[in-house]
Amino acid sequence: xxxxxxxxxxxxxGLDDPGIGRRAAPPLVAGAAALGxxxxxxxxxxxxxxxxxxxxxxxxxxxxxxxxxxxxxxTAIVLVLAFxxxxxxxxxxxxxxxxxxxxxxxxAPLWTRADDFMRVAVGTFFVAIFAVGGIYLTPDLAxxxxxxxxxxxxxAAGVFWRRTMPLSALxxxxxxxxxxxxxxxxHLLDYLALGIGVAGYLxxxxxxxxxxxxxxxxxLRWGVAIALMWSSLEKFAYPxxxxxxxxxxPFLTFGMPRDVFIPMAGVAEFTMGFGLLWTPLVxxxxxxxxxxxxxxxxxxxxxxxxxxxALIMSTIFLIALDPEREVHFIPRVxxxxxxxxxxxxxxxxxxxxxxxxTHRTIYGPDGDPDAVAASAEMSTHSHNPEEPHGPMAPGGxxxxxxxxxxxxx
Numbered sequence: 021x022x023x024x025x026x027x028x029x030x031x032x033x034g035l036d037d038p039g040i041g042r043r044a045a046p047p048l049v050a051g052a053a054a055l056g057x058x059x060x061x062x063x064x065x066x067x068x069x070x071x072x073x074x075x076x077x078x079x080x081x082x083x084x085x086x087x088x089x090x091x092x093x094x095t096a097i098v099l100v101l102a103f104x105x106x107x108x109x110x111x112x113x114x115x116x117x118x119x120x121x122x123x124x125x126x127x128a129p130l131w132t133r134a135d136d137f138m139r140v141a142v143g144t145f146f147v148a149i150f151a152v153g154g155i156y157l158t159p160d161l162a163x164x165x166x167x168x169x170x171x172x173x174x175x176a177a178g179v180f181w182r183r184t185m186p187l188s189a190l191x192x193x194x195x196x197x198x199x200x201x202x203x204x205x206x207h208l209l210d211y212l213a214l215g216i217g218v219a220g221y222l223x224x225x226x227x228x229x230x231x232x233x234x235x236x237x238x239x240l241r242w243g244v245a246i247a248l249m250w251s252s253l254e255k256f257a258y259p260x261x262x263x264x265x266x267x268x269x270p271f272l273t274f275g276m277p278r279d280v281f282i283p284m285a286g287v288a289e290f291t292m293g294f295g296l297l298w299t300p301l302v303x304x305x306x307x308x309x310x311x312x313x314x315x316x317x318x319x320x321x322x323x324x325x326x327x328x329x330a331l332i333m334s335t336i337f338l339i340a341l342d343p344e345r346e347v348h349f350i351p352r353v354x355x356x357x358x359x360x361x362x363x364x365x366x367x368x369x370x371x372x373x374x375x376x377x378t379h380r381t382i383y384g385p386d387g388d389p390d391a392v393a394a395s396a397e398m399s400t401h402s403h404n405p406e407e408p409h410g411p412m413a414p415g416g417x418x419x420x421x422x423x424x425x426x427x428x429x
Contacts, residue, residue, distance in 0.1 A: 077206055078387050078388030079258070080387035081375075081379055082256065082257055082258065082259065084256075084376060086256075087256045090283050092283050092284055093256075093284075093286075093287060095284070096286075097287055097291075100287060100288065100291040104291070104302055105357060105360055107301055107305055108298075108302060109357065110301070111300070111301040116301055123343075124343040127343065128343070130341055134237070134341065135225055135236075137337075138221065138225075138240070138338060139185075141331065142179045142222070142331065142334075143179045143180060144176075145176075145330045146172045146175045147173065148327045149169075149327065150169045152327065154168075154169065155169075156168055156196075156198070157195055157196065157199070158211055159327070161202075161203060161208075161211075163199075171191065171195065172195070174191065175192060176188075179222065182225075183226070185223070185225060186223050186226055188222055189218075189219035189220070192215050192218060192222075193215060193219050196208060196211065204382070205382060206383070209250065210251055214243050214331065217240045217244055217246075217335070218335075220239035220243065221237070221243075224236035237339075237342060238348070240335050241297070241303075241339050241342075244296065244335045245296040245297050246293075248289060248292065248293030248310075249289075249290050249367065250371060250374075250375065251289070252286050252287075253286070255282050255283065256283065256286050257376070259282045262282050263278065266278040266282075292306045292309055292310050292313070294364055296310075296336075298363070299354055299355065300344065300345050300347075304339070304342070307337075307339040307340035311333065311336055311337060311340060314329055314332065314336070317329075
């Protein structure tokens, strides 16, 4: 029987490890090889772990030092930096500009319909989750409230009229806020940047002000990039969340030990998200790599993965098509070769500090002891085929133990 979506609070840590131009051609070849390695690590791991495996949000994360002393983390960093530096060096030359011109010509027929495509993608996504029913915005945020599904159908309807697009944007943010009743803030931060990006796109796309309207795709791109970088940190903070997937689907690691594969996949995911914010060629190649990654995850994980990632995949497709050459944020840093390692290091420091710092602020240095204790009583997957969105937790479908429709008074 097919695995079902898990609920919010899950098993604690500690599963056993089953196994431990002409002159520009050389750097471009090296970069392509590094990109191929990144695709190999990240493709199967791109499935959102919270949709398919046990996890517990309140558990204390693995110390940052564990990743900093992991040689495979640094191996992945070196390989991805080789790709970025080689691509950036190629982009600075005449051959790089010709490559961008060729990409612009190929994408022009599709780019002229970019807004139509994105509005249809947003509408289709919300129709799909309306049809699934019983979830807020994404598969792991289950709810027994039927009105939520109908509200999401209204969001889908609103994107097809320019005047109602801001209302759909507001609806997305309202649903995220309402989900705070049933889910912890730290859990919902996984979806905040993407929600703001999509909502920002809808507002700016409906605007009559050209100065605002021209930034609609940039806002969307930043939202997806931040969401990818934030979610990638799970592979460093909670590598054990991925152990059940590796045990159930060992082919995901391409024969590598799981403790080699997981940190390298995390680096690949973080850096591809970072690449979406860099210069035009790096941005577009990172988007192409992510398209391959997400599509590759659909085969082993099925429709749940495809529906859940539909907005991200649609946005990444548009990023690959985007002919924009102007760099608006810190252009001098992004145009310099030295800016690549500097920018990546800065992004990692900011995101790691935010992730570990936010968790510590909410749960304390030792995590949430009640959540860890409660997780021991819960199963990994639903035993009830009539409730496919997660196990029957004490707090209701997918709800924390102390909240939800069946929580004790």
